[in-house]
Amino acid sequence: MTDDELFLTAILRCSRSDLYTQAIPLTADQQKQFDDMKHRRANGEPVQYIVGFTEFMGLRMDVGPGVLIPRPETEVLVDYVLQELSVEKKREYFILDIGTGSGCIAIAFAKMLPGCRVISVDISETALAFARRNAEINGVKDRITFVERDVFWFMDENLDRFDAVISNPPYIPTFQMDKLPQDVQKEPGLALDGGPDGLHFYRFLIPSSLRKLKTGGLLAFEFGDGQRKELEKLFDEVGGWDKIRFNKDNVGKFRVAVARKQGVI
Numbered sequence: 001m002t003d004d005e006l007f008l009t010a011i012l013r014c015s016r017s018d019l020y021t022q023a024i025p026l027t028a029d030q031q032k033q034f035d036d037m038k039h040r041r042a043n044g045e046p047v048q049y050i051v052g053f054t055e056f057m058g059l060r061m062d063v064g065p066g067v068l069i070p071r072p073e074t075e076v077l078v079d080y081v082l083q084e085l086s087v088e089k090k091r092e093y094f095i096l097d098i099g100t101g102s103g104c105i106a107i108a109f110a111k112m113l114p115g116c117r118v119i120s121v122d123i124s125e126t127a128l129a130f131a132r133r134n135a136e137i138n139g140v141k142d143r144i145t146f147v148e149r150d151v152f153w154f155m156d157e158n159l160d161r162f163d164a165v166i167s168n169p170p171y172i173p174t175f176q177m178d179k180l181p182q183d184v185q186k187e188p189g190l191a192l193d194g195g196p197d198g199l200h201f202y203r204f205l206i207p208s209s210l211r212k213l214k215t216g217g218l219l220a221f222e223f224g225d226g227q228r229k230e231l232e233k234l235f236d237e238v239g240g241w242d243k244i245r246f247n248k249d250n251v252g253k254f255r256v257a258v259a260r261k262q263g264v265i
């Protein structure tokens with residue numbers, strides 16, 4: 001859909017085809033809403049912030065300033081994890097979702113794995129407010145616990161052992177932050193900035209997840225294009241991991257890592 005079509009379908013609560021098959025006139029209020037939306041877009045605001053929602057794995061996710069807009073490559077991460085977990089043929093999974101943002105990953109698992117419980121951690125109060133609302137909209141709020149915490153503290157304080165640790169952490173190198181497209185720069189820096197080389201979170205995530213996983217447990221995370229080699233090195237240096245694999249996204253780039261904590265499943 002074009003931006004205008006998206007705005008009009010959001011204002012009129014109709015489908016794209018309704019726009020062309022029914023001559024629905026705009027009231028004065030709706031015309032003003034439409035003009036405001038176009039003005040915000042012209043100022044570089046992401047379309048999803050303007051209409052207030054997006055879709056992730058076919059699920060509605062409310063978004064707005066202060067929360068990362070879920071991306072299609074993160075759907076690829078969720079798909080790989082679902083494939084991995086289906087091998088285990090268990091009914092119940094206990095999952096840790098690090099840097100939950102809109103809650104998209106946790107909510108997708110809660111919808112698709114009826115026997116799973118998720119703990120979702122994020123340092124941002126604004127992001128967590130969206131995540132809680134999205135869990136409610138999607139009818140899974142009873143199976144997700146949202147925790148407002150810096151993950152660097154959480155990993156030491158929390159005593160649970162998980163079947164899977166999943167994360168889409170910030171991974172853009174700091175020096176690239178001001179080169180991002182204008183609309184991406186409207187998203188929170190906290191959700192994007194992965195430190196000087198973009199690998200800050202992985203240096204912590206790869207060793208600390210060993211302490212949080214059950215034997216044979218699954219670590220899966222998204223990473224940036226071109227970061228694979230450094231991540232391979234990190235896994236090697238840390239040790240304790242088996243079956244380390246790097247998977248491609250829909251355009252053929254390596255963007256997802258999965259590994260198992262050493263031991264028998």
Ligand SMILES: C[S@@+](CC[C@H](N)C(=O)[O-])C[C@H]1O[C@@H](n2cnc3c(N)ncnc32)[C@H](O)[C@@H]1O
Nearest residue numbers: 070099100101122123124150151168169170191
């Ligand atoms: C790339 S976003 C991912 C959001 C969501 N999981 C997704 O895939 O769309 C990273 C998230 O990590 C959170 N974050 C950044 N630093 C953090 C920290 N030290 N502790 C916990 N969460 C953090 C940000 O607030 C942001 O929501």
